[in-house]
Amino acid sequence: MEAVLHLPVAPNVELVAAKAVETLGGALGMPRSRVEAASVAVVEACLNAIEHGGGSMVVRLRSDNAGGRAGLVIEVEDHGRGFAPEDVPPRRPAPKLGSGPRRGWGLTLIRELMDEVQITSRPGMTLVRMLKYAENGP
Amino acid sequence: MNDERIRLSQELLDQGLGLIAAAGYINNEGGQAIADAAADLMSQGCSTLLIDLEGTRIINSIGVSILLEIMEKLLEEKNGRLAFCNLTPTIAKTFEIMGLVQYAAVFPDRTTARATLEAGGGA
Numbered sequence: 001m002e003a004v005l006h007l008p009v010a011p012n013v014e015l016v017a018a019k020a021v022e023t024l025g026g027a028l029g030m031p032r033s034r035v036e037a038a039s040v041a042v043v044e045a046c047l048n049a050i051e052h053g054g055g056s057m058v059v060r061l062r063s064d065n066a067g068g069r070a071g072l073v074i075e076v077e078d079h080g081r082g083f084a085p086e087d088v089p090p091r092r093p094a095p096k097l098g099s100g101p102r103r104g105w106g107l108t109l110i111r112e113l114m115d116e117v118q119i120t121s122r123p124g125m126t127l128v129r130m131l132k133y134a135e136n137g138p
Numbered sequence: 139m140n141d142e143r144i145r146l147s148q149e150l151l152d153q154g155l156g157l158i159a160a161a162g163y164i165n166n167e168g169g170q171a172i173a174d175a176a177a178d179l180m181s182q183g184c185s186t187l188l189i190d191l192e193g194t195r196i197i198n199s200i201g202v203s204i205l206l207e208i209m210e211k212l213l214e215e216k217n218g219r220l221a222f223c224n225l226t227p228t229i230a231k232t233f234e235i236m237g238l239v240q241y242a243a244v245f246p247d248r249t250t251a252r253a254t255l256e257a258g259g260g261a
Contacts, residue, residue, distance in 0.1 A: 012163070098210045109235060
């Protein structure tokens with residue numbers, strides 16, 4: 001099972017990717033809470049691609065059974081300037097209300113909501129590969 | 139998937155308790171619509187705000203940032219407090235990651251939330 005979406009920059013286009021996650025996740029029998037977590041993650045990945053990618057993006061989704069565990073693999077690719085993922089530390093809530101950063105939570109949310117995340121980036125191409133297992137781990 | 143456009147209802151209840159029910163995608167537009175409703179309720183005397191997200195299943199970080207701003211405004215201008223109910227597990231986790239639950243009360247449903255907040259609890 002596989003789907004490839006070529007998405008332009010348009011208002012709420014990230015919801016197209018979220019809808020695809022919902023459809024494929026449902027077909028895989030993923031519990032609703034896991035589908036929703038993957039949906040929020042793909043929304044954040046698409047928003048990052050829109051903000052930093054400089055144009056359209058490609059979203060690929062496919063079922064996966066590596067290691068005997070069923071899951072959904074989601075890739076979001078853009079063709080922007082790229083970045084160094086290791087230079088983006090996880091964000092933490094501010095100790096005092098109003099003192100923390102307003103923006104820049106996307107990667108933190110993606111990493112927290114998905115089971116595996118790999119980011120490959122260079123000038124002209126950034127690929128965020130995310131995996132959500134169909135069920136909780138043993 | 140819920141509709142793109144957010145749907146809101148708002149009501150000022152007893153004892154300065156305001157209620158906003160939000161259904162739909164909480165992005166920058168959805169978050170701003172909630173912020174506008176919150177400001178309207180605050181101008182009518184609301185100091186405790188309950189946001190019911192029963193009809194909301196997807197959010198983004200920009201929308202959550204706007205909810206944080208509502209909380210700051212409520213605290214600064216009214217010495218008030220913010221509460222949520224009917225959160226999906228993913229939205230609850232997102233709020234936890236971004237720090238909302240450090241400052242807001244979270245209830246499983248509206249009935250429990252109202253009973254607690256109207257009794258003066260849930261801080």
